[in-house]
Amino acid sequence: MAVELKDIEQVAEEFGKKFDEFKSKNDKRLEGIEAEKSKLAGTVDSLNEKLSEYETYKKQLEDELAALKRPGVTGAKSKEVVEHKAAFGTFIRKGTEDGLRELEQKALSIGTDADGGYAVPEELDRTLIEVERDMSPMRQLCNQISISTSDYKKLVNLGGAASGWVGETAARSATGTPTLAQIVAFMGEIYANPQATQTSLDDMFFDAEAWLTDEVAYEFAQQEGAAFMSGNGTNKPKGILAYTLSTNPDATRTFGEIQKVHSGVAGDFDADDLINLIYSLKAGYRRGARFMMPQLTVGKVRTLKDGNGAYIWQPGLQLDQPSTLLGYGIAENEDVPAVAADANAMTFGNYNRGYTIVDRIGTRVLRDPYTNKPNVGFYTTKRVGGMVTDSNAIKVLTLSV
Known part of the structure; x- marks a missing residue:
């Protein structure tokens, strides 16, 4: 059944009611006598889990509604693209390679690797990246x-200085020479090897291309997500937390180092620490900035209050309005470390400015019906990279003194 706006509004209403109940119980827990605290703590934890469920469900409904409104691909496809897609589908199902290499070269504007399998059709390649994006907070x-x-x-x-102010008719004096640096993406080849039975591939109702896309996208998203956050840059992207972290502010920190803000307590933080984290980022970067943390940490911040006793986390109760923390959105990312002593347990920043993901066009598939009979393996590879492009745009909260 298609998702309707009233479905989201109903979930949002229940979401708001649960948050009101959560606040009431949590306030009583904070104010209650010791004998009642243990009993209330369990209720608060249960309500906290319910808030996560409602938030997730609301986001899923919003995504489904957006997908229904998303326009389809328009425009006629070239004869080469259509033929390449049909030949690739036959290759997936039957292993037939007749003419596939020639059709691949005609359909694609990039070269082919003779020993690297066959390039997936361009449409399938775009779909793969879109599915990865849906699964990956970083993407x-x-x-x-x-x-x-x-x-x-x-x-x-x-x-x-590479520019300056002058009058309309005034002479232009020489400007200073800007200092330029070259940054290079840390690239690596990621692979997956999903398996299917030949019987399923022979089934005309089995959508082999969709199955392959989903299986590969899931595996790629898991591996990429970890690399974009903490990868060491050796045959893989270099993640945000793998860069040198420094307590120096932007004015004195070496280019390429990311500023960390200490909470002052090993393994814990409060609302003031989050405010300090926000204002360590320059105002120009704060537009579009978000917090990034795992779900358990989101549960923790829901219980925090500011100096006036107001909860700093607020649920998003309108269509396409995310829940906020001190007015900024939250991206749940399980690749960010959990709360623990000395953990880099949260990031805050404008990730579009701060980090770039690089995809090389041309995902390749090598069909293997021999290694794991009676299953057919699809050894799928893609070259992907990542790098910090503006080290002033992202900040890290470190839970240490």
Whole structure:
């Protein structure tokens, strides 16, 4: 049954009622005598879990509604693209390779790797990245680019006057020479090897391409997500938390280092720490900024209050309105470390400015019907990279003194 706006409004209403009940019980827990605290704590934890369920359900309904409104692909496809897609489908189901290499070369504007399997059709490649995006908080927030080469480099300005103000007829004096630095994406090849029986592939009602896309996207999203957050940059993207973290502010910190803000307590934080984290980011970056943390940490921040006794987490009760923390959205990411002593347990920033994900065009598939009989393996590879492009745009909360 199609999702309707009234479905989201009903869930949002229940979401709001649960938050009111949660606040009431949590306030009593905080104010109650010791004998009642233990009993109320269990109720508060249960309500906290319910808030997570409602928040997740509301987001799922919003995504489904957006998908129904999303326009389909328009425009005629070239003969080469259509033929390539049909030939690739036959290759997936039957292993037939007749003419596939030639059709691949005609349909794609990039070269082919003779020993690297066959490139998936362009439409399937785009769908794969879209599915990965739906599964990955980092892909939803970070800058993404596609390239046709094996590596990506970018020049960034580290400062130095390269412009100035003059009158309409005044002479133009020389400006300073800007300091430029070249940053390089940390690239690696990610792979997955989903298996299907030949019987299922022979079934005309079995959508082999959709199955392959979903299986591969899930595996890629899991591996990529961890790498974008903490990958060491060796044959994989370099993640945000793998860069050098420094307590120095933007004005004195070395380019490429990310500022960390200490909570002052090992393994814990309060509302003031989150305010300090927000204002360590320059005002220009705060527009579009978000918190990023795992779900258990979201549960913790729901219980925090500011100095006036108001809850700093607020539920999003309108269509496409996310829940907020001190006025900023929250991205749940299980690849961010959990609350613990010395953990980098939260990030805050403008991820579109701060981190770039690089996808090389051309996901490749090698069909293997021999290794794991009677199953058919689809060894799928893609080259992907990542790098911090503006180290002033992201801040890290470290739970230490």
